[in-house]
Amino acid sequence: DSANFDEYMKAIGIGFAMRQIGSVTKPTLIISAEGDHVTLKTTSTFKNMEWNFTLGEEFDETTADERKTKSTFTVDGDKLVQVQRWEGKETTISRAVSGDSMVATCSIGDVVCA
Template identity: 50%
Template sequence: MSALNGTWTLEKSENFDEFMKELGVGLILRKAGNMVTPTLIISNQGNKWSIKMRSTFKNTDDDFNLGEEYDDETTDGRKVKSLYNLDGDKLICEQRDRKTRALQVTAVRSVNEEGKMIEVKLINNYLKVL
């Protein structure tokens, strides 16, 4: 079992509007994204993982196997190929454009010393959100 298993509610977000703007998300969708307080429900059994995101704006369900790329649609509607892997206690997701295969976003989730889940997102491997 992973330390990430459980229910996590957003407490704070830094630079999220800039992150979404960099991805080309429009103003209305960015405003909505900045107003919601999503809850993530993460579970796993071996290499099989489930991440459910619940919010007043949109709900998503991602079920995947570590190391297996799959077709995905992001909350903002981008069509990507997602690939999850573990690096120690960090769950890392790479999202690539389905057509060009260009890396768009890398998301790294881990649990800190205080028992809080931290998610760091990078665009094209440049740190954008802390």
């Protein structure tokens, strides 16, 4: 369970109903890479998503909550870092693997969810 996740979802503009779904959804994340090309897949009871991208290159992303963003992924040590930009907003999502779990830290402005 992520502390402050509801506040984070509010800050990025997700409405009440989608926040309720988001708070109980536990997606499975599969990351595969070949050089700088990465495929990231999420599966859940709510929605399945797949992104194909090249590290360091901005691409158009439609998020699970239907936001249209410009996203860039980079690697920082053992973390996969994603920056999403849309409508003058910017959020950073940092993902790291710990054992068989992924730990994500999300931030927008002074709102941080870990």
